[in-house]
Amino acid sequence: MHKYSCIILVHQVIKGINWCNTDFISNTVVCNYGTRSKNKLNIPKCHTTKYGIRSVYNILVKFYNGIPQNILLATNINTFKRKLKNHIILSNPH
Numbered sequence: 001m002h003k004y005s006c007i008i009l010v011h012q013v014i015k016g017i018n019w020c021n022t023d024f025i026s027n028t029v030v031c032n033y034g035t036r037s038k039n040k041l042n043i044p045k046c047h048t049t050k051y052g053i054r055s056v057y058n059i060l061v062k063f064y065n066g067i068p069q070n071i072l073l074a075t076n077i078n079t080f081k082r083k084l085k086n087h088i089i090l091s092n093p094h
Contacts, residue, residue: 003063004088010041010064011072011080040065 041061071087074080 004084006060006063007067007084008081010060012077014041015077 041064043058043061067084068087071080071083074083
């Protein structure tokens with residue numbers, strides 16, 4: 001359920017439901033091209049493992065970017081939570 005809570009937090013911050021002192025930047029801001037990952041969040045370039053790749057910010061973005069597009073386009077937060085929970089349960093049957 002840790003992954004579920006992290007993804008919900010990121011989604012709420014992006015949609016303006018929850019406040020956080022971190023801005024999540026989408027790939028459309030960084031690159032103007034219409035790529036397949038244009039709707040995903042940008043993962044900044046990191047030069048260190050301890051403070052970059054393993055940072056909480058990068059882990060949250062990777063979790064969020066791993067969610068299918070149909071779930072991210074849910075109309076309200078309750079629908080998003082329900083679809084996300086079903087996705088996590090089906091992808092991890094243990």
